[in-house]
Amino acid sequence: MMQEDELIEGDFTFRAVLVGLLVGLVLCMTNIYFGLQTGWVSMMSLQSALLGFAIFKFLPLVPRLFPSSKPLTPQENVVLQTTAVATGTMPLAAGLVGIIPALGMMTMKEDGRDPIVLSYWSLVLWCLAVAFFGVFLAAPLRRQVIVKEKLVFPSGTATAQLISLLHKTPLPSERSTYRSAGSTAYRRLPRTSRSQSPPAERSRLSGEEVRLDGVEKDSEVMSGQGWWALGWSFVASGALTVLSFLFPFIFSIPIFDVLGIPFGTSLAANWMWWLTPSLSYVGQGIIMGFPVTISMNVGMVVGWAVLSPLSKHLGWAPGPVSSTTEGARGWILWVALAIMIAESIISLLPITISYLTVVYRHYTQRSTGPKIFARSSSPRQSSETEDDDYYDPLSDHEDDDPEVEPAERLVPGSWIKSGLVASAVLGVGLVWLVFGKDGIHPWATAVGLVLASMLSLIGVRALGETDLNPVSGIGKISQLLFAVLQPGNVVANIIAGGVAEAGAQQAGDLMQDLKTGHLLRASPRSQFYGQMIGSLASVFVATAGYKFYTSTYVIPGPQFAVPSAGIWLNLARLLNNGHLPLHVVPFMISFGIVFGVIAALKAFKHNLPASSSPWLVRSINYLPSGIAFAVGFLNSPSFSIARLIGGYIAYRASKSSPTGETPLLAIVVASGFVLGEGVLSIVTLTMASAGVGAVSCYGCGLGGGGYCSGGC
Structure with a gap:
């Protein structure tokens, strides 16, 4: 167990947040550009850490702004990249490269209504509606999937390894070993005493060790x-x-x-x-x-x-x-949609089955006992700690990877409960204010948030094991459900899918960042602050960037085809009495x-x-x-x-x-x-x-x- 005096303090600093916001602004505009062009949006955690470190290392203006400051610490870099990621990924979370352009592509002929083009302030209200719910969803999952189960979260682990190389400090928390990483190109994954990965994955994690000469070589690079x-x-x-x-x-x-x-x-x-x-x-x-x-x-x-x-x-x-309506591009788009739905649903099955099986098994085991909530009896914890303990469906044994952080570095449970309620109420109210009675009913938005809560559990687990957050599949599942709950309404169908996708995507992004922070002993509460600040700033940055692009270019057009918007709109049309x-x-x-x-x-x-x-x-x-x-x-x-x-x-x-x-x-x-x-x-x-x-x-x-x- 890490002692109090061993904890690294001072990771939430003004300079880390400021530079994180600047880097996030660049990433946000970059993601809008690539998202509108090809639908490709990235967390860019590695790039955030690189840029942040380079700014402090090479720009002469930074020492003048902070003349008495010490060199940037690894923990500050974690907060920096967390803030940057929160700012940079809003184009996807708020659907600025998907559902918002899709609403603008509707036609009276196909949908029975004119396109919906939101003004700047309406778009700001929409972004505020979906900006925070996923942040509050992620915080209570940290202890389960990161501390107890030690899921890999490959991109988060890769970012931690890169930061440790940049600052020339070893990862303080876990021994590591290299392994081949598939589509994530650079990765150094932790060896754990108890893996929750499938057997085939476990053998791959432990069977491809190489000499640690690569660490020295990377340090030289x-x-x-x-x-x-x-x-x-x-x-x-x-x-x-x-x-x-x-x-x-x-x-x-x-x-x-x-x-x-x-x-x-x-x-x-x-x-x-x-x-x-x-x-x-x-x-x-x-x-x-x-x-x-x-x-x-x-x-x-x-x-x-x-x-x-x-x-x-x-x-x-x-x-x-x-043409996406009468041309071959629109015709093959339907085949692509069928492929994406089939793979998304099938890929979610093993994660869903595994999770539900574990929850059911342990629920039945506990049903005969008096304890439902896992509590730690560590003497260092006060009554405040009880607010930081979350329902644990796996085990309530004290020796099963107990929490390593003191209560003052965790996000209090009271914050999470009140934040979930407040962000949900805010989301329902703002969506109703923006789209009105012709859009989606308030009860339907609330159902979308509940669906986001349930599906984000599956998405986070999939992300932790495979580095793939199936947000596109989650959005389509929501669309399928709302074709029954609110039939005949294309707008409601698209918005409901966007709400569910936003929550799952934000929860997954923050969990990757929390894995990075866990490996480098950054404060989870500091990362939570960075995520909240970055999300709030990105509401205005992403909205301004999107309006800048739409006022300058024809979207969709020859340079920005917005393929994601076509997927959203075509599925909504099909589910609401459309034709193929x-x-x-x-x-x-x-x-x-x-x-x-x-x-x-x-x-x-x-x-x-x-x-x-x-x-x-x-x-x-x-x-x-x-x-x-x-x-x-x-x-x-x-x-x-x-x-x-x-x-x-x-x-x-x-x-x-x-x-x-x-x-x-x-x-x-x-x-x-x-x-x-x-x-x-x-x-x-x-x-x-x-x-x-x-x-x-x-x-x-x-x-x-x-x-x-x-x-x-």
């Missing part, structure tokens, strides 16, 4: 060349972004038109096949990893090279290929079944008999990810191709690494690529809003043109 790599990759990506704004042809190279010559067509102008050499999407591919980008590109080939021409030539999608495009149903059923089976094989592979062939287990690992496969349908080919390039770079780099993982230097370069385009997109947005357009549209007319974005 972050002491010198890593910072140069981050700077140069940022500059290169940012410069290419500005150059492509001035000369749009750079990001719309019709290189595939050569393949269309025998057919007398321009693949770029007519079929949306062009090359976008975006370094940011190359960086995303490095972070995603090779297997994910392969799945994405297989989906891209099936969707855009097979199903799109098929639906067009057979007259099932007679409109322009780029011609002949798409057999394809939806076929692809749904295939990827449902694949998801089941992956989810239950640990239940295979011990006598099963190792080849069979390995083969299951090589099956494509359904979500990534579907994203290949949703995004135009250029984005998937750029990510594949990055995935291949990660693969080659991992082959030359002694750990078998993507080296830290590659992750640093990828972070620079992503941040470079994201930050400089703010500059190009400002230029566009000021009336500055392309310097030259040369090349945009090749093959019929019409595919350059920007001012052409």
Whole structure:
């Protein structure tokens, strides 16, 4: 047990929160840019820690602002990145890259009402309605899933390891070992005495240890060349972004038109096949990893090279290929939706079954005893501590990973109870105020919040074990339910899904941050403060950023297709007496079944008999990810191709690494690529809003043109 004098104090500081807000502002605008473009939004925990540390290390202005301050501590960096993540992820939590654009895409013909375009202040009220409920949901789950069960939370653990490398301090709480990490490229996971992972996962965690030489090598990277790599990759990506704004042809190279010559067509102008050499999407591919980008590109080939021409030539999608209503893009979107729903539901099953089984078993065991709430009898705890103890469905034994933090560093239970009630009442009232009687009924919003509470338990557990928060599946489950509770109302269906998704997504994000803080002994209460401050600030930052983009660009349009909005709106329409495009149903059923089976094989592979062939287990690992496969349908080919390039770079780099993982230097370069385009997109947005357009549209007319974005 950690003693009082060993606890590191002073992690919640003005400078950590201030810099966290500044970093979060950058991440928020970056996520709006990428979210509107491809639906891709990231926590960016690693990037937050990197940027925050770099600001204190290299900017000469910081010592002048804080002349008597000590160097940034690891615990301050935890609070910094927690604040930044809370600020940066609001575009997804508030649906600014999904449900809000979807409401603006409604039509009188399809939905029986005009589109809903919220003013700035209405959008602020909506963001306030969903900004805090998930924060209060996460706090009481910490003791169960992090302290007692020691779930991995891979991204949170990776961020803790990176912070420890930046500050040249070992993780104080747990021994660690390297392992291969799938789509999360850099990770160092804790060895625990009692794993809650499935058997197959446990064997993987403990069976791939390598020499700790990698730690020294990573420390050297972050002491010198890593910072140069981050700077140069940022500059290169940012410069290419500005150059492509001035000369749009750079990001719309019709290189595939050569393949269309025998057919007398321009693949770029007519079929949306062009090359976008975006370094940011190359960086995303490095972070995603090779297997994910392969799945994405297989989906891209099936969707855009097979199903799109098929639906067009057979007259099932007679409109322009780029149209989401009458064109091939809208037709294949339905197939992608079927894949995502099938995989989301099947993937949630093992987590749901496991959780409900454990809860039921221990409930029946306790039903004969007098104790329902687990209490600690540690002498260091006062009566205030009782407010910090939460219902524990697993065990009430004192020696089962007891709480290591004193009461004054925890979030009091009274805060959580009152916060949940207050944020729920605030949410119900503000949603009613914004959308009125034609939107969603107050009781329906309340049901959505209850659903978010239940599904967030499953989502947090899935995130802790797999690094995947199934928020898209949670949102769709909510939509399915509300098609029954409030039928015939597309607006209510979309809003209900958004409310449930927001709560689950925020709870998951905060839990990753709490895992980072737990490993580095940061105060959970300080992180809670950072999350609340970041969420409040992001209400205004994210709203301003979204309105800035929508006032400058046509959304959806050639540059910002908003694929997530199409998914939300089309499912809502279908569930509310809508109709499907011609002949798409057999394809939806076929692809749904295939990827449902694949998801089941992956989810239950640990239940295979011990006598099963190792080849069979390995083969299951090589099956494509359904979500990534579907994203290949949703995004135009250029984005998937750029990510594949990055995935291949990660693969080659991992082959030359002694750990078998993507080296830290590659992750640093990828972070620079992503941040470079994201930050400089703010500059190009400002230029566009000021009336500055392309310097030259040369090349945009090749093959019929019409595919350059920007001012052409």
